[in-house]
Amino acid sequence: MSHGASGEQGAGANPAPDEDPAGRGADRGQRPAHPSAPQEPVDPDVDLHRAAQRAETAGAGLAQVLGAVAAGGVIGALARYAIFLAWPVADDGFPWATLAVNVLGSGFIGVLLPLVSEDGHEERPLVRLFAGTGVLGGFTTFSAYAYDLRVLLVDDRVPLALAYAVGSVVGCLAAVWLTATVTRRAVVHRRRAMTS
Numbered sequence: 001m002s003h004g005a006s007g008e009q010g011a012g013a014n015p016a017p018d019e020d021p022a023g024r025g026a027d028r029g030q031r032p033a034h035p036s037a038p039q040e041p042v043d044p045d046v047d048l049h050r051a052a053q054r055a056e057t058a059g060a061g062l063a064q065v066l067g068a069v070a071a072g073g074v075i076g077a078l079a080r081y082a083i084f085l086a087w088p089v090a091d092d093g094f095p096w097a098t099l100a101v102n103v104l105g106s107g108f109i110g111v112l113l114p115l116v117s118e119d120g121h122e123e124r125p126l127v128r129l130f131a132g133t134g135v136l137g138g139f140t141t142f143s144a145y146a147y148d149l150r151v152l153l154v155d156d157r158v159p160l161a162l163a164y165a166v167g168s169v170v171g172c173l174a175a176v177w178l179t180a181t182v183t184r185r186a187v188v189h190r191r192r193a194m195t196s
Contacts, residue, residue, distance in 0.1 A: 052125075056125050064126060065125075065126070068126045068129045068130040068134060069129050069137075071130065071134060072131060072134015072135040072137070072138065073133075073134045073135070073138035075134070075135050076134060076135040076137060076138025076140075077139070078138075079135075079139050080139050080140075080141060083100070083101055084097050092160075093151075093152065093160065094160060094164065095144070095145075095164065098141065098144045098168075099164065099167060099168055101139060101140060101141060102140050102141065102171070102172050103172055103175045105139045105140035106140070106173070106176040107175035107178070107179045108136055108139075109132065109136055109176055110177065110180035110181075110183065111179045111180070112131055113128075113180065114180060114184045115183060115187070116131070116132070149161055152164060
């Protein structure tokens with residue numbers, strides 16, 4: 001960034017990552033503001049381009065962040081493991097447990113993000129990191145999805161593999177969209193009721 005002698009930004013310089021040149025609250029990591037709904041971060045991880053999130057990992061904050069993510073990850077991974085033990089791959093070879101874990105986890109992400117942020121401002125960073133990055137990151141599994149898909153393809157079960165691939169993507173996207181939409185509406189309704 002170029003600065004003139006007075007310390008002001010020079011002509012044609014790029015704004016700092018935390019600045020919003022359009023003035024709409026749509027900085028990196030967030031959707032543009034919509035007047036009728038609270039906005040949540042697009043990604044629950046720390047965005048080091050934003051000053052508030054950089055501060056989360058400064059000094060002793062780093063140990064808190066790592067501890068929150070690690071503790072949540074253990075809980076999420078153990079929950080997934082318990083589901084896999086209780087629901088092994090069916091005789092037909094379809095990985096129902098992996099599909100269920102990923103769709104359920106996506107649904108929980110859709111509930112979590114609107115609840116841990118208000119109007120695009122993250123209010124509870126350790127909750128976001130513990131529950132989002134930790135628990136739900138440990139619970140959901142792309143690696144098991146990829147492995148199961150590979151097994152179905154190697155076993156020459158192409159129609160089943162395609163159904164699994166499409167079902168996983170559609171199911172996860174539908175779950176996160178539905179739960180985020182319902183949660184956002186509930187948050188807006190609650191705020192209106194509190195201000196009335």
